[in-house]
Amino acid sequence: MNKITVPIISSMKNKEKIVMVTAYDAPTAKIVDESGVDIVLVGDSLGNVIQGLPNTLSVTVEEMIYHTKIVSRGIQNAHLCADMPFMSYQSSKLDAVRNAGRFIKEAGAQSVKLEVTTDYIDTIYEIRKAGIPVMGHIGLRPQSVHDMGGYKLQGRDKDEARKLVALAKEIEKAGAFSLVLESIPQKLASKITRAIKIPTIGIGAGADCDGQVLVINDLVGLSEDPQPKFVKKYAEVRETMKEATKEYVDEVRSGAFPSSENSYD
Numbered sequence: 246m247n248k249i250t251v252p253i254i255s256s257m258k259n260k261e262k263i264v265m266v267t268a269y270d271a272p273t274a275k276i277v278d279e280s281g282v283d284i285v286l287v288g289d290s291l292g293n294v295i296q297g298l299p300n301t302l303s304v305t306v307e308e309m310i311y312h313t314k315i316v317s318r319g320i321q322n323a324h325l326c327a328d329m330p331f332m333s334y335q336s337s338k339l340d341a342v343r344n345a346g347r348f349i350k351e352a353g354a355q356s357v358k359l360e361v362t363t364d365y366i367d368t369i370y371e372i373r374k375a376g377i378p379v380m381g382h383i384g385l386r387p388q389s390v391h392d393m394g395g396y397k398l399q400g401r402d403k404d405e406a407r408k409l410v411a412l413a414k415e416i417e418k419a420g421a422f423s424l425v426l427e428s429i430p431q432k433l434a435s436k437i438t439r440a441i442k443i444p445t446i447g448i449g450a451g452a453d454c455d456g457q458v459l460v461i462n463d464l465v466g467l468s469e470d471p472q473p474k475f476v477k478k479y480a481e482v483r484e485t486m487k488e489a490t491k492e493y494v495d496e497v498r499s500g501a502f503p504s505s506e507n508s509y510d
């Protein structure tokens with residue numbers, strides 16, 4: 246298989262579904278890459294699922310660069326996209342371009358993702374001007390959790406929906422190569438997907454998007470319940486790890502481990 250590039254991702258629209266998943270470390274990146282995903286996202290969701298934080302707001306550029314760097318070591322074929330964390334692009338366009346550049350130069354990412362409102366259209370344009378591909382992210386924007394009053398479904402009324410369609414068009418015009426749609430009604434996601442030529446990648450946005458993304462810890466059942474409705478668990482890794490560790494605890498305490506097989510003569 247060949248390296249998945251931005252032009253390949255663009256050409257997948259209306260032909261085949263794009264599969265994106267998050268990863269935060271090298272061994273997980275290797276597993277998801279070998280499983281055939283198209284895009285590995287180093288999401289700032291690592292604040293929640295790796296750092297045990299209540300939200301993504303205190304994740305830093307240095308932490309994201311560290312995780313992107315180690316994820317890049319596990320990837321051969323998938324495209325590697327890094328999330329720009331809170332306050333790495335909000336302060337100024339110059340900060341945005343500089344920080345985006347660090348993800349490419351220091352961490353080995355091939356693109357960056359930004360949570361976008363109309364205020365950041367020029368920011369996309371400037372990052373793109375530096376030759377860095379940008380993935381937009383609209384709908385539920387976890388970095389604006391306080392502004393939104395919680396993690397809620399977005400685009401529910403007509404006016405909000407109309408604004409999101411217009412925003413998606415502006416993001417496309419600014420030069421983004423793809424767009425994440427998070428937690429919006431399926432019909433609206435479908436409308437946005439039909440209204441723009443760049444691929445949409447949905448999470449909690451229904452089946453009509455050009456692709457789907459899930460957080461790896463949620464997908465394999467490593468995250469604690471309850472999970473949002475849009476998560477599908479494909480395994481019960483949390484339970485498996487717990488059972489394995491409990492068995493180890495019992496065997497060490499009983500003297501069953503290590504046996505002669507695990508010992509040197």
Ligand code: KIV
Nearest residue numbers: 267288289290425458
């Ligand atoms: O941070 C993240 O993992 C994300 C995806 C869920 C889209 O933004």
